[in-house]
Amino acid sequence: xxxxxxxxxxxxxxxxxxxxxxxxxxxxxxxxxxxxxxxxxxxxxxxxxxxxxxxxxxxxxxxxxxxxxxxxxxxxxxxxxxxxxxxxxxxxxxxxxxxxxxxxxxxxxxxxxxxxxxxxxxxxxxxxxxxxxxxxxxxxxxxxxxxxxxxxxxxxxxxxxxxxxxxxxxxxxxxxxxxxxxxxxxxxxxxxxxxxxxxxxxxxxxxxxxxxxxxxxxxxxxxxxxxxxxxxxxxxxxxxxxxxxxxxxxxxxxxxxxxxxxxxxxxxxxxxxxxxxxxxxxxxxxxxxxxxxxxxxxxxxxxxxxxxxxxxxxxxxxxxxxxxxxxxxxxxxxxxxxxxxxxxxxxxxxxxxxxxxxxxxxxxxxxxxxxxxxxxxxxxxxxxxxxxxxxxxxxxxxxxxxxxxxxxxxxxxxxxxxxxxxxxxxxxxxxxxxxxxxxxxxxxxxxxxxxxxxxxxxxxxxxxxxxxxxxxxxxxxxxxxxxxxxxxxxxxxxxxxxxxxxxxxx
Numbered sequence: 001x002x003x004x005x006x007x008x009x010x011x012x013x014x015x016x017x018x019x020x021x022x023x024x025x026x027x028x029x030x031x032x033x034x035x036x037x038x039x040x041x042x043x044x045x046x047x048x049x050x051x052x053x054x055x056x057x058x059x060x061x062x063x064x065x066x067x068x069x070x071x072x073x074x075x076x077x078x079x080x081x082x083x084x085x086x087x088x089x090x091x092x093x094x095x096x097x098x099x100x101x102x103x104x105x106x107x108x109x110x111x112x113x114x115x116x117x118x119x120x121x122x123x124x125x126x127x128x129x130x131x132x133x134x135x136x137x138x139x140x141x142x143x144x145x146x147x148x149x150x151x152x153x154x155x156x157x158x159x160x161x162x163x164x165x166x167x168x169x170x171x172x173x174x175x176x177x178x179x180x181x182x183x184x185x186x187x188x189x190x191x192x193x194x195x196x197x198x199x200x201x202x203x204x205x206x207x208x209x210x211x212x213x214x215x216x217x218x219x220x221x222x223x224x225x226x227x228x229x230x231x232x233x234x235x236x237x238x239x240x241x242x243x244x245x246x247x248x249x250x251x252x253x254x255x256x257x258x259x260x261x262x263x264x265x266x267x268x269x270x271x272x273x274x275x276x277x278x279x280x281x282x283x284x285x286x287x288x289x290x291x292x293x294x295x296x297x298x299x300x301x302x303x304x305x306x307x308x309x310x311x312x313x314x315x316x317x318x319x320x321x322x323x324x325x326x327x328x329x330x331x332x333x334x335x336x337x338x339x340x341x342x343x344x345x346x347x348x349x350x351x352x353x354x355x356x357x358x359x360x361x362x363x364x365x366x367x368x369x370x371x372x373x374x375x376x377x378x379x380x381x382x383x384x385x386x387x388x389x390x391x392x393x394x395x396x397x398x399x400x401x402x403x404x405x406x407x408x409x410x411x412x413x414x415x416x417x418x419x420x421x422x423x424x425x426x427x428x429x430x431x432x433x434x435x436x437x438x439x440x441x442x443x444x445x446x447x448x449x450x451x452x453x454x455x456x457x458x459x460x461x462x463x464x465x466x467x468x469x470x471x472x473x474x475x476x477x478x479x480x481x482x483x484x485x486x487x488x489x490x491x492x493x494x495x496x497x498x499x500x501x502x503x504x505x506x
Contacts, residue, residue, distance in 0.1 A: 030164070126174055131256055149174070211227060251270055301341065303363070309371075
């Protein structure tokens with residue numbers, strides 16, 4: 001019987017994918033559960049990753065004319081009550097503040113006191129509070145378009161949580177814009193979807209499909225919701241970002257109006273769009289392996305970690321100085337809006353333990369450097385996208401000169417592998433029987449595969465969509481934006497404009 005290969009993460013993806021994910025997040029030092037049920041502590045390595053997400057996205061937003069602002073965490077209850085569909089969509093997830101102080105109770109504990117005249121909602125999203133500000137800021141057509149973004153945290157009570165993917169509190173950005181015409185607002189909605197797709201594809205190395213949500217999956221209060229959808233390694237879909245055309249729904253209830261060039265009072269057309277720390281979870285599940293994280297170089301908190309091997313060196317300080325010189329040479333090299341970032345791990349712990357810690361953390365390149373490497377003016381390099389034993393001796397100057405190309409090769413390779421996986425696990429389906437067989441879980445497997453993306457004709461019947469979800473846990477992930485060939489709905493036999501993408505999803 002063959003010996004099972006050693007892995008840094010147990011269980012492996014094949015043994016138990018959900019638990020594998022939780023272990024990667026913990027053992028790569030991304031995050032941990034907090035003392036508050038459903039909330040997480042994002043650790044320094046995980047937050048450094050999120051900061052890189054923020055840096056790139058923030059640049060993209062500003063390049064498209066948006067400016068950052070900040071709005072209150074607490075939202076008056078009456079604001080949510082103005083938009084019935086919106087409040088209905090979030091009511092069960094709202095955290096409510098009803099008192100403004102604590103007092104000592106009769107048993108010595110603390111009890112809430114000072115009941116508020118009006119309850120305040122901890123923001124689940126900010127359309128209402130930002131809409132209130134927009135109603136004051138906008139007076140004339142000259143004030144439009146108004147393009148605002150906010151980096152913030154939000155709170156949505158969740159019964160079943162999973163680090164990064166679904167927590168009660170999470171970090172995100174939410175864009176909110178107001179426009180004079182419907183056409184401009186729709187153009188904005190589509191533009192920001194393209195920004196998200198660009199970020200996912202070219203920075204996260206995570207191929208995504210773009211499309212429109214069905215009415216049943218639409219953001220509460222929106223006229224249209226566009227989305228990007230990615231395939232995880234268990235072949236389930238993950239919604240990675242959304243962009244909403246809100247029409248005039250919020251503008252009318254919040255009195256967001258402007259005086260047109262003709263002197264008429266008109267309601268604005270508004271949009272909102274957002275991505276969150278859920279992207280970190282998406283990245284883990286797109287690229288991670290049984291040894292932990294595998295970080296796309298363009299977003300990695302560190303590109304290179306140097307592991308000095310000084311235990312047997314005749315002159316340990318000389319080895320350390322050699323390592324520091326290499327780090328200095330690398331740190332001046334530009335790489336996608338920043339410079340090559342280098343960690344030198346001088347901790348006094350076993351070399352094997354250090355090595356596995358950085359493997360789990362997903363740093364793209366590891367350099368083992370000892371006395372012989374210094375004497376031969378070389379480095380002993382390991383790439384995270386190859387096996388942990390796959391190392392090579394490289395001339396120091398050649399390594400420094402080629403670091404940019406190595407990282408770009410890794411970035412492209414990660415995207416290519418993820419895209420091939422998505423294509424290999426997608427298919428067109430032309431009958432309900434074939435559809436049900438495709439999504440049926442094979443018996444006896446500890447982590448049953450979830451089939452993948454099924455492209456099938458669908459007439460758009462909401463009752464049918466809900467029935468398939470109830471019976472099989474499969475939903476329409478999106479309606480592709482591109483034109484498609486008309487056909488016949490596989491469930492009803494009614495005409496279908498194009499194939500839509502079905503999948504099991506997070």
